[in-house]
Amino acid sequence: MPCYRCGVRQTDPVRGASPWRRGVRHEAQVLICPSCQREHDLDLDLDRCRTCGSSRLICRLGEVECRSCGAVRPARVADARPSSLVGAGAPGLSEEVEAALGRLFGRHPAR
Template sequence: MPCFRCGARQTDPVRGASPWRRGVRADHQVLICPGCQAGHGWADELDRCAACDSAALVCRLGEVECRDCGHTREAVRDDLVRAGAQGGAVDRDLSAEVAAALNRVLSRGPAG
């Protein structure tokens, strides 16, 4: 998953804690790269907990949970509706991205 602000991709992790941060934006899990974290305003673009106003949210299994207070709510997911309206364009984009990643990892030429 790329950084939601600049599109940078994570590289293979080194031992220890990751410098990348997680957040939720429009009820979707997002990552923030170290470069964007150094800038200002990125935290203002994230969703906030309705109970405690924290930005420490995670989205999993259709729920958004606050890591600070434990408040949970159902995630509003419209990506499936959009994918259907676009004729599966979202799925095709993901498939092409996965194929390119496998080719890089397996040192194969472009998929044909």
């Protein structure tokens, strides 16, 4: 999953805690790269807990959970994959892999 702000993809992790941050935006789980964490006030973009106001939310299995207070609520299904995410119009992982294999093996995509 790419960073929702800039579209950069996560690289292989090193040992220790990941510098990437998880969040929820428009009822969908998003990742935030370290650069965007430094450069932007992400709390303005991310959904907030209805109980405590924290932006430390995770979305899983149709639920949104607050990592600060533990409140859990059902996620709205209608807007589970918003078009406002940066990666929505960008090539997906399968397209990136296909392009990389084409470069590696000298194949050119059919047009």
